[in-house]
Amino acid sequence: MKFLRDLMDKQKPLFEKGGKLESLYYAFEAGETFLFSPNHTTGIKGAQVKDAIDLKRMMITVVVAMIPCLLFGIYNVGHQSLLATGETAGLWENFGDKALIGLQLVLPIIIVAYAAGGLVEATFAVIRKHPINEGFLVTGMLIPLVVPASTPLWQVALATVFAVVIAKEVFGGTGMNILNVAMTARAFLYFAYPAQISGDQVWTYLGDKAAVDGFSGATALAVAYNAGVDGVPVTEALASHNTALGSDMFSFANMFMGWIPGSIGETSTLMALVGALILIGTGVASWKIIVSGFAGAYIMGFVMNLFAVNEYMAMPPQYHWVMGGLAFGIVFMATDPVSASQTETGKWIYGLLIGFLTVIIRVTNPAYPEGIMLAVLFMNVFAPLIDYYVVKANKTRRLQRATV
Amino acid sequence: MSKIVKLKKGFDINLAGKAKQELADFAPAQTFAIKPTDFIGLQRPKVLVNEGDAVKAGTPILFDKALDQVMYVAPVSGEIVEVKRGEKRKLLEIKILADKENSFEDLGKINLASIDRESLVQKLTQSGVWPNLIQRPFGVVANPADTPKAIFISAFDTHPLAPDLGFTLQGEDSYFQAGLDALAKLTDGKIHLNVDGSKSIPSIFSQAKGVQINQFSGPHPAGNVGVQIHHLDPINKGEIAWTISPAGVIQIGKLIVNGVFDASKVIAITGSELTKTAYVKTKAGACVSTFVKGNLNSGHVRVISGNVLTGEKISMEGYLGFYHNQITVIPEGDYYEFLGWAKPTTEKLSYHRALGLLSFLKPNKEYVLDSNARGEERAFVQTGVFESVTPMDILPVYLLKAIMAEDFDEMEELGIYEIVEEDLALCEFVDVSKHPVQELVRKGIELIQYS
Numbered sequence: 001m002k003f004l005r006d007l008m009d010k011q012k013p014l015f016e017k018g019g020k021l022e023s024l025y026y027a028f029e030a031g032e033t034f035l036f037s038p039n040h041t042t043g044i045k046g047a048q049v050k051d052a053i054d055l056k057r058m059m060i061t062v063v064v065a066m067i068p069c070l071l072f073g074i075y076n077v078g079h080q081s082l083l084a085t086g087e088t089a090g091l092w093e094n095f096g097d098k099a100l101i102g103l104q105l106v107l108p109i110i111i112v113a114y115a116a117g118g119l120v121e122a123t124f125a126v127i128r129k130h131p132i133n134e135g136f137l138v139t140g141m142l143i144p145l146v147v148p149a150s151t152p153l154w155q156v157a158l159a160t161v162f163a164v165v166i167a168k169e170v171f172g173g174t175g176m177n178i179l180n181v182a183m184t185a186r187a188f189l190y191f192a193y194p195a196q197i198s199g200d201q202v203w204t205y206l207g208d209k210a211a212v213d214g215f216s217g218a219t220a221l222a223v224a225y226n227a228g229v230d231g232v233p234v235t236e237a238l239a240s241h242n243t244a245l246g247s248d249m250f251s252f253a254n255m256f257m258g259w260i261p262g263s264i265g266e267t268s269t270l271m272a273l274v275g276a277l278i279l280i281g282t283g284v285a286s287w288k289i290i291v292s293g294f295a296g297a298y299i300m301g302f303v304m305n306l307f308a309v310n311e312y313m314a315m316p317p318q319y320h321w322v323m324g325g326l327a328f329g330i331v332f333m334a335t336d337p338v339s340a341s342q343t344e345t346g347k348w349i350y351g352l353l354i355g356f357l358t359v360i361i362r363v364t365n366p367a368y369p370e371g372i373m374l375a376v377l378f379m380n381v382f383a384p385l386i387d388y389y390v391v392k393a394n395k396t397r398r399l400q401r402a403t404v
Numbered sequence: 405m406s407k408i409v410k411l412k413k414g415f416d417i418n419l420a421g422k423a424k425q426e427l428a429d430f431a432p433a434q435t436f437a438i439k440p441t442d443f444i445g446l447q448r449p450k451v452l453v454n455e456g457d458a459v460k461a462g463t464p465i466l467f468d469k470a471l472d473q474v475m476y477v478a479p480v481s482g483e484i485v486e487v488k489r490g491e492k493r494k495l496l497e498i499k500i501l502a503d504k505e506n507s508f509e510d511l512g513k514i515n516l517a518s519i520d521r522e523s524l525v526q527k528l529t530q531s532g533v534w535p536n537l538i539q540r541p542f543g544v545v546a547n548p549a550d551t552p553k554a555i556f557i558s559a560f561d562t563h564p565l566a567p568d569l570g571f572t573l574q575g576e577d578s579y580f581q582a583g584l585d586a587l588a589k590l591t592d593g594k595i596h597l598n599v600d601g602s603k604s605i606p607s608i609f610s611q612a613k614g615v616q617i618n619q620f621s622g623p624h625p626a627g628n629v630g631v632q633i634h635h636l637d638p639i640n641k642g643e644i645a646w647t648i649s650p651a652g653v654i655q656i657g658k659l660i661v662n663g664v665f666d667a668s669k670v671i672a673i674t675g676s677e678l679t680k681t682a683y684v685k686t687k688a689g690a691c692v693s694t695f696v697k698g699n700l701n702s703g704h705v706r707v708i709s710g711n712v713l714t715g716e717k718i719s720m721e722g723y724l725g726f727y728h729n730q731i732t733v734i735p736e737g738d739y740y741e742f743l744g745w746a747k748p749t750t751e752k753l754s755y756h757r758a759l760g761l762l763s764f765l766k767p768n769k770e771y772v773l774d775s776n777a778r779g780e781e782r783a784f785v786q787t788g789v790f791e792s793v794t795p796m797d798i799l800p801v802y803l804l805k806a807i808m809a810e811d812f813d814e815m816e817e818l819g820i821y822e823i824v825e826e827d828l829a830l831c832e833f834v835d836v837s838k839h840p841v842q843e844l845v846r847k848g849i850e851l852i853q854y855s
Binding site for chain 2: 004005033035036037038039040041042043044045046047048049050051052053054055056057058060061131133134135172173174175176281282283284286337338340342343344347391394395397398399401402
């Protein structure tokens, strides 16, 4: 590594104050600190030693936690595709083909997301003269996982640029933003280009082949919603759905495993839970938000049962956990420390309300089958309010102590 | 009514280089220095001596024009060899070349039974022992005009590699008691003596009379007096409490009993880079070179007066701080590390499991930490970490943000009166975003103090 270091040291004066490429200093700095932890030392006064962690390490941990979802998603994209065209029946048949189809579809999306977002990040860093934010390591991976594999690449690029600029950079970068950046990207796509991210046609990639007779590309959420409208018990509707592709596609177990159509990384509750295990095990994400998020969805599902006026409301509450992106959203989006509630008490309330809202939106609003996206964004906006009252309680305790 | 407080939050930094429980025979220090920068809140120092003057232990060297009763005196007899000033003539150090035989200024013994508070205060301020008394809020040298609501003494030190006070103070029992008796005259409230509840209590503390003995246990910062005050009798706006270290109490005791200013104390010589780690008897302000030179096992080191969390970097010929009871020598960390942020490792110490996930495999491992800053400063991202190492009902991140925004009301309401730098030192250590937390705390305190 000596020669790399020498190379860096040789180039450094170019970018430092007075050098020819001074304006690109932060771009150079990002590359340098990526390759080498800097040689800065602690100050004369204050802590003389520092914890070995830094933001780069923390962010890469989140990316690692997403890998199970990503790998599963890649395979599932291929699996759903071959399933719909009738070329496969078993889960592990045609393994290579499925993985290849998945890779062909997913890899370009990831590359485009990282490239588009990275370019914006670098541009802002150079213009606004601040270091490049590591937060984008996570955002660039999250965005591909929450869009369907059939999303046009230009839309991915546009959404990423929009989200990084509007949701993050205008506030001052990672740590200053109000909304979760990846969720903003998805919401942007949802409202700007609904045809490519909602409905029954976009979740399964068919290529130029024809689907088998009787195929339906609807997601479990849509099936459940329609069951409510038609007055059919949801579990029956789910069981009898898509029998053309084999029975029990939308059984609880299958939905938990994630062998269903949906956005790339969000179908598998199991893989999201593996991610949750990594995040909680490493202490990067708040277990309070994850637990209270799932609890909130269950409680609201249960309350819906009690007041059920249609069949969707009467659906067993645990089905909410495995349908749609609830698990993925709670584990990876709701726990974003910057846009979530920042006080420990607040985290319980924040997670609980995300669970509540998700189920309410799903069950009562026909326009938005997937509730988690709006629930997270909505609670992002309200997190500071929750914190305000938690902080106020702290101040009041201090004040009361003084006056008693 | 003694209290037992068990604290859970916090973190013990387990460093290599603990001091062995023995007094080592390092060559005695030749020069000593008074550093006005040790005394926080000392605003306008006025020097009373010139280069070449001969002084005795206890001769006034300087005072603060803003608090002119309090004298800062020579720790040792000898000759003033240098009055060192920095930029804008800022006073940095007053160096004394020590005599072979230490001689004391005769300050007169004090009969506590007959002396009134006013005369006692005058004796204490003139004799040089007063700066041991620290005022809360703000953590500055106490103002003799105030009467504190209580005086707090932390009888144990939980900082990394901190000396065992039961060892360093042994044999000083009678002076300690005399000092406590003097303190009792200064406050109308209680004197709280807070001991380590997880170990057997040294007799010097357990036998102390006229005090309330409280037991604290838990990881660092359980030994911080600020944390203890928070759990015993928290400081509200407008209230004043004083704190003092046990060594400071003994110094007062020696003035009462012997009528001299005796700056001698036992300090711990610690750190991974030293061949011999032990205790040594020396005086406040001693030059550390005789303890360090020839005792190193590597070349490129940082010498710290104090501990690694709150101490101050000094040179190999630097001087021990007035309040410090240890020196720590660690490797200097000015190196690049290839992909240092990404490598999985068990060699680095981290409070966070994202890096220290495997640390539970070796719970008692002693780490060698260097002075590398471990990354660059970023905006606050991770939440909940500062709270988990601060065993007080305080929201450190909100407080720090209030300080950054210079929001005075917010700082007051969030508890700036209850903390000084050392109470949030652990936050600075664990911070993912590498903020200068202690510097910020002092900035906030100064904003409030001088507003």
